[in-house]
Amino acid sequence: LDSIADDPFPDKEVVIINDGSTDNTDSVIREWIGKNGDRVQITYKSQPNQGLTKTLNTLLSLASGEYLVTLASDDFLLPGGLEKRLGYLRNHPEKYAVFADCIVVDQQGNQTHDSGLFSLRHADKAKLLTDEGIKEEFISNFAVPGPVLMVKRDFYTRFGNYNEEMYMEDYDLYLKFAAQNLIGFLDEKVSAYRLHESNMSAGSSSNFIKLLEDSRKTLKLHWNDFQGYHRWLLAKEIAKFTIRIQLQRIKNYSAQRQSA
Template sequence: MSTPPLVSILIPAYNHEDFVERCLDSVLEDPYPSKEIVIIDDGSTDKTSERILAWIERHGHEVPVEFAQRANKGIAATLNELAARARGDFYRLGASDDYLLPGGLDAQVQYLMRHPRKGAVIGDSVVVDREGRCLHASGMADLHGANKRLYASDQGIRRAVITHWAVGGPVALLRRSALETVARWTEGLRIDDWDLFLRLAARDALGFIDTPVCAYRLHGANLSKTRHRATRIVNLEESREVAIRRLCLFDEPCRTLLRAQVHYIGAKVAFLQARPGTLALRLACYALLRGWAAVRPGAAHPHPEEA
């Protein structure tokens, strides 16, 4: 590309004073030449803002940075505000406790340039601990147990996003126009990424490259990895509501698969609530719907611009 498109690195920051400078350093370390950082401190109560301001003082002349700090509004509202502030043709999702891997930006931009019908592309991650030591070579396969071969086709991606959510860390690059099409992030959700990627997958707008593009850090305070039972129930109930809300976007057999997932999530909730009768019923419904989806014929699926 003679003039590489501008990539906006969107970083929502919250109580990550120990990690945010490594996140920002990684943007500089990636050799992709046309980039900016847009970062918001979403009401941190530690020294996250001080660390960001110190980093900008040292490196602000090397890369354009827009920084804001304000009261806490939540992850989805922060991502929407970051996107509104960004100037790029592409948005690279970041996280203030994780960091980018060199070469990931170029690999993802190249993919979207070659696939104009795709609105977003995800990559894989490596999984590291608090100190940056590698725990897993593949977040998708090793941490989440995903079958990455499913991501080789649009149908496989739809099935993977519905039945086995395995996207961990800031691994997505999105077109600005794709967010305008799917209405950005749904505010009020605690775990918002599955909702966004369901909407993208339903339009066959999601692609995949089998390349590690970020380091996903496990440090004991990850929202999606909580062991607190009540919080897990709230997160699962939210996921079940998201699945119900997005049923209308899918043709068969994926719609039936998503119905099955509603019952599977409900079974997890019943297990945590120690309700064996409900657990058995949910699992029976899940198995029945998965079997029905396996024999249902697939509908012709339109390309994103035809949907």
């Protein structure tokens, strides 16, 4: 929150949702609002746990700005990151969204990677510079960390809000952008992505299967959005996920037999 208030961009709004926390998050937020309410426009909503996708849609309904940026509670903005992304969208009016790069920090805030896209996730920078390359990367090597996206509100008006049935709502959204050449890449560090246990692993083996299944489901959902080479890439990735799901099920079954 401090990184948002401290960012030099002058005309901004902060919408905070406390999605069912059971610790002292509510009191921390209210204390922060008391100290910063005169610096930035703030809307705060505390609610029973609704899950990520429903909460994102609630954020959309509460926000009034023309350009929207989401930020998880453990990530933070780098100074100037808002204005850089806004500048890109104003200079590229045909785009509805832009994603950029970020640094990576650990739980103590120490930098671990200079680039979330390239040194952490191993994206292909050359491909991100063209619409066709973005399609290929998003289908075959989706590598975008969380806190780097800016979207025009008009996108949600035209194409609808987040699909609340999707577990990988970000992947679904990026494929929507890519299919219609509505997103561009800005080679700038605009935020910090914090690595911790919950985003470094898929958790239990059953959760890992769910992650694989939802990745395959998301690709299938966009089958009709891509043509030619990119549809062939979709088919290839769907087949790969199917094989990985079956192999993981075999692995889980073997582990259960050994522990019985």
